[in-house]
Amino acid sequence: MSLRKALVAVIVMGFAATGCGYIVTPLETTAPTHSVADKGWSAVVTNVAQGASGALHVDLAIRNDTGDWSALQASDSATVTTSDGKSTTCGTVFVATGGTSLAPGFVMHGYTGGSKTAPVKQLLFVECAGITKAAGMKLALDFTYVMGPLNYYVPSKANTGSFAVNLDTIVTDQKYPLASPVPDVIVKADTKIAAINECTLELLDAKRTATGLEFSWQTNNPGQYPVYVHIGTPSVIGSDGVIYGFYESPHLSDTPITLPTQTATWKTVVAVPADVTGLYMLLSVESKQQKFFINHAVDITSK
Numbered sequence: 206m207s208l209r210k211a212l213v214a215v216i217v218m219g220f221a222a223t224g225c226g227y228i229v230t231p232l233e234t235t236a237p238t239h240s241v242a243d244k245g246w247s248a249v250v251t252n253v254a255q256g257a258s259g260a261l262h263v264d265l266a267i268r269n270d271t272g273d274w275s276a277l278q279a280s281d282s283a284t285v286t287t288s289d290g291k292s293t294t295c296g297t298v299f300v301a302t303g304g305t306s307l308a309p310g311f312v313m314h315g316y317t318g319g320s321k322t323a324p325v326k327q328l329l330f331v332e333c334a335g336i337t338k339a340a341g342m343k344l345a346l347d348f349t350y351v352m353g354p355l356n357y358y359v360p361s362k363a364n365t366g367s368f369a370v371n372l373d374t375i376v377t378d379q380k381y382p383l384a385s386p387v388p389d390v391i392v393k394a395d396t397k398i399a400a401i402n403e404c405t406l407e408l409l410d411a412k413r414t415a416t417g418l419e420f421s422w423q424t425n426n427p428g429q430y431p432v433y434v435h436i437g438t439p440s441v442i443g444s445d446g447v448i449y450g451f452y453e454s455p456h457l458s459d460t461p462i463t464l465p466t467q468t469a470t471w472k473t474v475v476a477v478p479a480d481v482t483g484l485y486m487l488l489s490v491e492s493k494q495q496k497f498f499i500n501h502a503v504d505i506t507s508k
Contacts, residue, residue, distance in 0.1 A: 261285065265330060278349055317449055349363045402426070404428070417449070436473075438455075441505070488502075
């Protein structure tokens with residue numbers, strides 16, 4: 206018996222002896238893979254102007270064309286090239302998903318940044334000091350991105366890409382968050398979602414509050430052992446293209462234990478402006494094994 210298997214056996218036996226049994230499934234030894242062709246991420250320019258400081262300010266929207274759930278982080282600098290071929294480095298770059306994985310086919314132009322205790326709405330933009338807006342400019346920006354389920358025990362593969370956009374081509378009618386339908390990505394709000402150890406997760410209710418949305422959850426455990434089903438604190442994205450909810454790994458948030466043959470209920474909340482509609486939840490559910498999370502885009506557009 207390998208050391209890993211021996212440790213798993215000891216853990217299971219120890220929990221069973223104390224009345225807190227929790228089935229531990231074997232850990233994956235490789236990173237998750239996907240079968241859809243990866244077309245990377247794309248970007249469009251939504252506005253170009255001179256910022257308050259006099260810098261060239263470029264607003265962007267980005268779309269997940271990877272064919273899988275994906276999180277993106279741009280490099281710390283970009284390059285603007287003028288029509289005469291002169292290039293200048295831009296030192297202010299806010300282009301990312303904020304750590305949250307976005308569903309394939311979804312488009313965004315902002316996320317919740319700052320900190321958990323002091324969140325801020327961060328729109329996507331690049332600023333270039335010392336540059337004046339002119340015809341024929343182009344912006345280039347490198348980024349990295351990961352795809353697929355989150356496996357806490359196996360780091361996701363980092364992929365690289367780049368945006369190259371013409372600043373003369375401005376899209377003023379970009380649709381958010383879903384530009385076109387993507388098969389098998391969106392699930393209905395009342396769907397019972399498969400979770401770890403044959404449990405199911407269900408969204409019982411989603412209601413508006415004075416500060417955002419309150420979600421009521423229920424897990425059902427048909428098995429013989431107590432189970433925790435971690436989902437973190439799910440974010441949402443709406444018709445304004447902004448991801449609301451400060452990202453943290455879904456295994457960090459507390460969740461109640463679901464006893465054998467019983468259910469458990471709890472609530473999560475997310476701050477969302479009252480005028481933001483057309484919402485989809487970006488939900489990560491602990492599935493298959495401990496700290497392995499599968500993503501689901503839940504349709505809550507009626508809320």
